[in-house]
Amino acid sequence: MRFGVVGTNWITEEFIRSGKEIPGFSLEAVYSRTEERAKAFAEKMGAPHTFTDLEKMAASKLIDAVYIASPNSFHASQAITCMNQGMHVLCEKPFASHAEEVKQMLEAAKRNDVLLMEAVKSTFAPNFGVIQANMHKLGRIRRYFASNCQYSSRYDAYKEGQMSNAFDPQFSNGALMDIGIYCIYPLVVLMGKPERIQAEAILLESGVDGQGSILLRYPDCEAQVMFSKITTSYLPAEIQGEDATMIINKINRPQKVEIRYRDGRVEDLSVPQTPQIMHYEIRAFMELFQAGERESPTNSHLHSMIAMEIMDEARKQIGLCFPADQPRDS
Incomplete structure (x- = not known):
């Protein structure tokens, strides 16, 4: 499963290190608002591609899924942007700023027939x-x-x-x-x-x-x-x-x-x-993807909404x- 990441902080580093323990995980792209930060993080973590335009990364055909670890207020808009390009999304907790944004995310996942899961690892x-x-x-x-x-x-x-x-x-x-x-x-x-x-x-x-x-x-x-x-x-x-x-x-x-x-x-x-x-959450997300599922029974859409x-x-x-x-x- 080919991943792109949004966010260049410590949690993204932990995600990548954890993912590399799993057979089939591949880090392909890094998105950051600045080219300098994107390239520095990509070089550090071993990603071959960088983007400063999120829509272009999602539409690039280089990746299957996006891991979003940006500040909380950006989660919903970035997830929806990616899902509208057909990308599967693993989005850090909290899913969004409020329940109305969660509703919009769930609607986008259904409309685009993609996997969407909240990254609550515990x-x-x-x-x-x-x-x-x-x-x-x-x-x-x-x-x-x-x-x-x-x-x-x-x-x-x-x-x-x-x-x-x-x-x-x-x-x-x-x-x-x-x-x-x-x-x-x-x-x-x-x-x-x-x-x-x-x-x-x-x-x-x-x-x-x-x-x-x-x-x-x-x-x-x-x-x-x-x-x-x-x-x-x-x-x-x-x-x-x-x-x-x-x-x-x-x-x-x-x-x-x-x-x-x-x-x-x-x-x-x-x-x-x-x-x-x-x-374990990355493995679960990858298994859902491989099985063609669109929702986790554990970190389900309902659980995230509640x-x-x-x-x-x-x-x-x-x-x-x-x-x-x-x-x-x-």
């Missing part, structure tokens, strides 16, 4: 499969708890007055969009759409959220998620049932999974997996607005 990890396969051992599920709090490497510079993309609302960023989704997306895959949510957050002077929390209510279960780019948490995730509790070391990168039963027994369910966890709707409602409650929320003709 849900393809072997140890996430272990979580799914062993939920029944917990009895009636009563609580899901997940924390993803990582002090941003760019926060010190932000406090000194240097604005970066990570804290700029122009790019639809902030703690919820960038890392809160790692708590929300697995919840949606495991439990579906909540009945209601209640959100709180601390907003920074730039206008984005530095940290926040969401309480999500299901018919007989509640979920609690915490996320932050201004503090660090070391708490594991838990799924609590009436018979046992499942403990997951990191919800965004599950490596160790165990069940602790009420009678004191502990069952270690962990399975080996590569540290390059993105490997996750975005949750984030939209949370942003509404905490007063977090992006320029991308405004109608284009306003």
Whole structure:
């Protein structure tokens, strides 16, 4: 499968390194807004072609699919541009700025008969499969708890007055969009759409959220998620049932999974997996392509829409607005 990449940052490098572990993966093209950056990245990562025009790359016939890892606010427009040229798209999380953009992306995928998948890597990890396969051992599920709090490497510079993309609302960023989704997306895959949510957050002077929390209510279960780019948490995730509790070391990168039963027994369910966890989502995307499928059953279009709707409602409650929320003709 021949890939082009959009974005020349560390996550794109991780994508390429992970992809090169998979037979059949080929990096063919790099897109950047500047020729200098495109050529430098292509030389570093071993891509034979560069573009500064996205439509030309998508129409070039040099690639089968595009991996999009640009700032969040560009995801929808760039994905739609590529899909309109018949390209399959693997788009970084969050899929878009808001649910209306997700809807437009899904319509474009259907209209052009192409594969579109959100790149939430944790849900393809072997140890996430272990979580799914062993939920029944917990009895009636009563609580899901997940924390993803990582002090941003760019926060010190932000406090000194240097604005970066990570804290700029122009790019639809902030703690919820960038890392809160790692708590929300697995919840949606495991439990579906909540009945209601209640959100709180601390907003920074730039206008984005530095940290926040969401309480999500299901018919007989509640979920609690915490996320932050201004503090660090070391708490594991838990799924609590009436018979046992499942403990997951990191919800965004599950490596160790165990069940602790009420009678004191502990069952270690962990399975080996590569540290390059993105490997599994790339492999899944390539297998879908080879099978002629247009949607992942794990990172499905429905799951992506529900996750975005949750984030939209949370942003509404905490007063977090992006320029991308405004109608284009306003």
